[in-house]
Amino acid sequence: MLQPIRKQLRQNGHYMSKCPNNNNKNEGGFSAVFSTEQFTTSDWYIDSGASIHLTANKEWLKNVSKPYLSDIVAANQSRLVVECSGDVEIETVAADLQYRVLLKNVQYVPGLTTNLLSVSQLISNGNQVCFDNNGCEVYNPKGILVATASLNNNVYKLNVPNNGAGCLLASSNVWHRRLGHINNSYLNKTSKLVEGLVYKGRANVSNCQVCCQGKQTRTSFPNKGSRANGVLQVIHSDICGPMETVSLGGARYFLTFIDDYSRMCFVYFVKTKDETFEKFKNFKTLVENQQNVTIKVLRTDNGGEYCGKDFQAYLKDAGIIHQRTNSHTPEQNGLAERFNRTLVEKAKCLMFDENVSKSLWAEACNTACYLKNRSISAGISKTPYEIWTGKKPNVSHLRVYGSVVMVHVPRANRRKWDHKSVKHILVGYDDSIKGYRCYNPVTRKVTTSRDVMIMENIDTTLSTNNDTEVPDSVGVEDEHIEDSCADESISEGDLKDTVDFTDTDSEYVPDTVVEQEPPIAVQLPRRTERPHQPKVWDDYVTYLGGSNVVEGPSNADLPKTVTEALSGQDGCKWKQAMLDEIHSFEENGTWELVDPPENATIVENKARLVAKGYSQKEGVDYNETFAPVVRHSTLRILLSLGVQLQLRITHLDVSTAFLNGILRENVYMKQPEGFVKHCRNKVYKLNKAVYGLKQASRAWYEKVHAVLLNIHYKNSKFEPCLYIKRGENNLLTIIALYVDDFFVFCNDSVELQFLESHLKTHFKIKNLGDVKQCLGLRVTQNHNENFIAIDQENYINEILKRFGMLDCKAVYTPLESNIGISNVDGEFCDEKFPYKELIGSLMYLAVMTRPDISYAVSVLSQYNTCYTKVHWQCAKRLLRYLKGTKHFSMKFIDNQSGLVGFADADWGSDKHNRKSYTGYVFKLNGNCISWRSCKQRSVALSTTEAEYMALSEAAKEAMYLNKLVFELTGKSDCVVIHNDNQSAQKLANNPVFHERSKHIDIRYHFLRDAVANNEIDI
Template sequence: MQDHINSMLEVVELLKGAGTEISDGELVAVLLCSLPESYSGLITALEGRDESELSVDYVTGKMLDEYQGRVESCKSTDDDGTALRMSSAKSNRPRQWKGDRPNNKERRKCFFCKRPGHLKADCEAFKKTKAAEVSVGDKTGFAAAKHVSFTVCKRAYESCSAHWLVDSGASSHMTSEKTFFKSLRPYKQQIYLANGASVYTAGIGDGWLQCRLPNGRTQQVQLKNVLYVPVIQGNLLSVRQIVQHGFRVIFEDTACTVSRRSRVVAYAVRHGSLYELDCVAAEDSARVATSATCLHRWHRRLGHRDLSGIKRLLSEGLATGIDVKMCYKSVICESCVKGKITQKRFQKGMRRSVRPLDLVHSDLCGPMPTVTPSGNRYMLTLIDDYSRFTVVRLLRSKDEVTGAIMEYVAKMKNRFGRKPIAFRTDNGGEYAGQQLKKYFREEGIEHQTTIPYTPQQNGVAERKNRSLTEMAKCMLLDAGLHNRFWGEAVRTAAYLQNRLPSRSVDRTPFEHFLGRKPELGHIRVFGSKVFCLVPKQRRRKWDDKAVEGVLIGYDDATKGYRILDLKTNRTWVSCSVKIVEKAGKLCYRVQVPRKMEPSSWDEMLSLSPEEKEKWMSAAEEEMKSLKDYKVWELVDLPQGKKLISAKLDSQGRVHTYKARLVARGFSQKYGEDYDETFAPVVKHDTIRVLFAVAAARGLHVRHLDVKCAYLNGKLEEELYMEQPQGFVEAGKESKVLLLKKSIYGLRQSARCWNRKATEALSQLGFVPSQADQCLFTRKEKDGESTYVLLYVDDLLVAGSSEKLTRKVGEQVNAHFQTKDLGGVVHYLGIEVKRKEDGSFLLCQKGKIAEMLKEHGMLEPKPATTPMETGYLNSLLDKSKTLPNNKRYRQAIGSLLYLATVSRPDIAMAVGLLCRRVEAPTEREWKSVKRVMRYLASTIDRKLHLSSGNEMELQCYVDAEWAGDKIDRKSTSGYVFKLGKSPVAWSSRKRSLVALSSTEAEYVAASHACKELLWLRQLLDDMGLPQTAPTMVYEDNQGCIRLLESDRCGSRTKHIDVRHHQLRNLLEQGVITIQYCPSEEMTADILTKPLESASNP
């Protein structure tokens, strides 16, 4: 019996967790109905008692006493067994009450309809319900707890037809919702439920479901041959019928996935022992303005008030104009978690006022760390003790407290005809002034103050300050507004709290204080976008009729909305508005389904037959390519030779179905299986120089892709590999593969392919550059040059015409199979766009978006610069070290790639943050996120390589002397331009401490000239020699004089000899130095944080 009672109580707790409240009277009725006929005596005895005595503890105690008495007297083991089961036909029927006594009938209360004067057996409402119930057989094999869980838990699904249960025991899909069907035809068929009940179907048809997936998207799924059974509760999805149509159903510990062809189409989350499919009916998804607003949207509209308070507002009818669609899904509001998490609240006072204005609580909160646009730093709260109606005043200083209180008293006297009797405050100096004391004495107002260090005595005001700031903080976070708008948020919070139910009063403070119910139909989400009508008197005929702003509150005096212009910080009030409420930041706890792409041959074999066939076709295609390229020869393994293993791996996304045979090169040994592995890789500076030359000379750039590039390389070593799994030739199982060509996975494969590609291009007349071995140049008959840029299997061909580049592509294709991708649009993660004037635009918008998505910053707050100007001065401030630097390192790696390839504007900031990668602090992580916010704000910014005939190389060099406030080392930077196109840049911290700004600039110029010599060599290899000296622009006069003078003074004699190469280059005519004003120095952005106006 104890186990039976415990199981019933567990079910009740589960229902309460799902949002369904069950009263003690209902629980008592369920407990008594669960007892078998043999316990009718106990039921009759309890029936005769007054309802107030029938508590849960009392009834369960009597049940245990009765059961224990039967065990001791050993009356019947059959009765004991029946007491623990409730699935028989008799126990499933509603309990018929016996032993009515006329003298007790009038004071008894029906357990079904809750009305006095009759019992449940005589209840007309119960008899009607009983007639519609399903008949149940005599035999069943289901435990009582399961049956009750199904019967009672149906209430959790009745309110939302979009919840389906995945049932492995159902033979067909079933639903009781007629609105689900798109097509429905009559169909009568007897079916049996799990507990032995028999029902008849009313029809069969097809319908659509909108299933929510873990990634937030929805998938439309069609269900065919769904049975329409009106009498069942809930919707059942048959696993048997799903599998018959070619789908896979995978049950896991916390979730269930339905997939087809390795693509997830539906997702169910486990609740107790049930798997609930998360979906929205197609017809429900079409409702827009006419449907009720979700409960969680009203939660945000009403200042992130707790859901219980909003439900009370609805259930008790405390307000009008609010239409709510109830939602039973558990939702976590991030703004509430961030804004309201706390430890413990103050205790309530024991005595309450009996009418308004008997007692007013007041407190001053501030100064706030951020000043409002109006210059306010304090907020004064005035709370009526009787109604908890709150008035908030924003103040510039504490001196304004007395005036604010005097104004409040005057308004209350004008409204109610009497002034407050008493004020309760703390002992703050703002309340202890002589002017306020004199005013209280003259007006006859009692001033109550708290004992020092006992804020609990003024707990009403203290708690109100906390609730207002928490609500304001949540609204600011949700709206994404700056903290300087805290004043508007606090005023809105007070406006909303006056219109929301309070635990302290039985109605809203508004109704208690003013005597009427509040109207909430005009409430909208704080921070929503607003389009405000511009009056005719303030606009011309063709001007826009609306101006855009942000909702920041409500105005009592004019009955309008308070609107903010973020550009000018101007606030105004208007009622002619169109408000667009944005989606909230809600988190749904879901289990991400496991990845279904196989990574090995064994995993592929475990897939469904349909999927396995597709992957097998991809593997056979890969093996065919290897045979076509004659990669190996089948031989016996010579004695003493080592065998390299192999595996078949998947590549790309599932929809490509691409397989690749990979050698396990990690088993190779240096000196035995390979010698050299180095293969050159093209430099990003070379790529930009090639595009700059193509833009200046009007060259056509074509993109080629080499198919199976590594399979073209020839091996010099004698290597043997085992036959791949699944493709072992019959009768030759003992033989091995003698590799003749390089294969993916070998350590020397990249070197073999590069050697083969260089040989092929050399046969076509191309000569590799001495500066970059991946750039090849060929002189044509007309004197023009053609260029080929090689990056593994990606080739760029730049020539004087499209016809010429196509011809070069055909020549390359004669040596190895290539794919002509046409004019270049995307190369090595760089988006390439060519303008009509021939110039190129390079950007990495896709990479930036991918990085922002990875770090959860798809819609960040905009930033005008990559780094704050005062960041260098804040390095000496202490900041908490991050517990794990993994995420920091990942972000720095992504930013470093962007800064190197196409975004010189973030090079300095990223270089500065790279120095803290080993032990980053919260300050550095905040700065990393600022760089990301800057990239999000400038995601469409592109690197412009201009057209024109200018091919003159220029250098801009600068240094920030002792920029690092910790070790006082300098930061240098340079920018090289080919004509007007930036082709190379650098921002780097120097390894030595410079003793003067002249030395810092001199060392920076020396390092820049190393890059200068390499660029001149690269241009010379491309047939574009720099005949004139390269102009080096410098903004330090001392550095220029030191460079032009041979004198070795006491202040410069310590400078390392290697830096004096500048003088040699100047004497040889390689460079020439020229002064550049600091405001025109292009490299200035690479040495220190600048204001937004200085950024490009």
């Protein structure tokens, strides 16, 4: 056998390249070969006598190529055949670290007893090899120790990790697991794009249970299903709901039946899902009688409304096959699911086109179904109506949904001088009576008439303020479309020929619906695109342009232009502030510099880079503009609950908040003066909103709303700017959003940190710590004594200074009791008296922290356009009262007393028109959270009537507050409202009818329902 050649060293501890005895210059391949008795084909040995790397394992080779040597000469002068060459990757150990080393140009020699690393080839590649009595060390060209070998039996054996052999060859299954269960195709492709990924053959991984557990998906559905060959062979059905708004007839769901062959759709409206069985029986009788064909198959989901015993027994007796979908597989009932979506989308478009009330959703869905049956459907060449009836539909009678309709009043139902027609809204079509369905927004009734005049071009807007949110039980009944399907007794005719606009009498269709006025819905974000005119005095806050008041320079001290700012004594500071503002815009990606488009309106900007929104055009530069803010009463509720639940209040502020809103419209803005880049003719195309744009606040609200919902915060149903999240162990986090201020009520420090870190990924957030200033309020939190106090002393001082009353003499009543300012005869004041500005400033106090001045502000505000010197003196007296009471604060404690209200009325106190005043206050756990003082809308004939109307107003507020408290705490009790008039209490508790109460407006009698339902206790 061939024996290994040992290299004798004269010195220990020197590099092989500097060895004084290394004089041999091998020109050809040369190697020492080891005895098979000592070595294996899986080991590597460092051989100073080998001129090239050799391996005995062909499967280790990567990038295999022809050898550049045909054979090599062994130490015993025998020749060994080289079959091929390639690269081999091995694992090594050095200094307790593992390395992967790639060996280039390794020659495969069949029959070789072991694997050899050539010292000369290592050195020629820039490596250093050092030998000593303990072993050998290999350094890469960067001087890093990457391999070691141990000296055993006079040979240097390469040290490899304990977890396997020196070579990295592994099966494709192992590499499949190493690469995170990569699929076969990607594994094969990856092996060609990286180094060190070597396995035998091609990847062929199958039956991996881990892949099934982690990556298994559902079986794909066919693109097209089988189609029925005739009508009523297959009927698809599905139910949609519950809807957020109750329909006029009290429906919360709509139910559809679709014929598979014709795509004819029938829609029914139901209050509960239990009515599904009854509606199906009605549908079956109708269609089978029309077509003289029986239903063969009913295809539905697995809902309980279809799977009841009675329903199943009925289908069995009728010989109808019931095909149900698998659980969580709505695709198997895709036709019905898609039809329901189509109806909802079409109905929404009909409603949004003329902005009709949400309570008319059933009428809109009914009309959508009517139109869908007369329109082409996918996969069929005729309309569903034509396939179903055998004749083409006539659509000449169709008009724009929501159009103004003048409905003729028959002679028998009107007097000589009454109007001959009444204004209605078009809400659909009626086949059974052959006429138009018309909605009267005054009486809230739907009637059908053929004697109409439709005005498609006249704009009509139905307010959504009276939309009824879904209550626990609905006690309203009617007899319109909810009791019949959309295309019942289909008999299409040309309605155009029957519509009569003359003065002749015709058969009068009596009213079929009598609806009581529903409770006022809670405030929700408006979706209207039309400007909203606020009601006068319905809420004090509607008069305030901004309520975030802090100490600082007055508006009179601020420069009006860029030139004035830069030329003033603080010019350098203004310059830096402007540069910071520009940097914020650029860093946030708010705009990009482009050439101005042709025929486009360019929005200018003010000195502070605030866009001049008044130059925008509705429908071009903006659409929706409304953005909500948290109610002041809601904030006080949170303060009260914060004390009760011991929640810490943290203030997070968003810098340049409006710059984060995404614009849906194309808006261009001129470059600001003094900061023109490149060509002056270029303009900025806004990608995001900027301050001053009409839609800026709306865009910001939509952005932050999406961010909070993404981290599982639940948006309040009653307060659009309130977000709630409940964690483990009853940990509660509440966010009150007021424009760019986040007020976080939280007892979970981990959740607070998570919220802050998440918001920072989207916005520039500043954590201001415990809240100290909130909407112009000074907030004091005392965690030791567990109370919170709020006051507006700084704001009062600012008002006193602005109106020259800082040094006035204090008084201790807001108004004099013996002065009748409601009927003052005096000269009107000149405009030099800032009466309206003063009243506007006082209103903010009245709605935030000072219920003691609510009545005075309410009275004085009625004379904003006709005030006299007497009114001005009364307003100044109110300032004197504030001077003496500016230190007053509202203190929030916890006495566990729940929600309690107090209501009163001042009968006939307005001497001018003899109307009464309503006043109420609500307390939560002993803390004042909501109050109001306002004039009643009608004249009360007695104290009982005045007190009764006051109780009604208080009851509305109580129901809203109770719902909000329940949403926050999960606790809801009957709200007690205290009142000092026994007659009014009896009138509320006993629905009596007598001569002294029969004239009271029905809007106030909802108080009786609230009492009867145990929501209110008088």
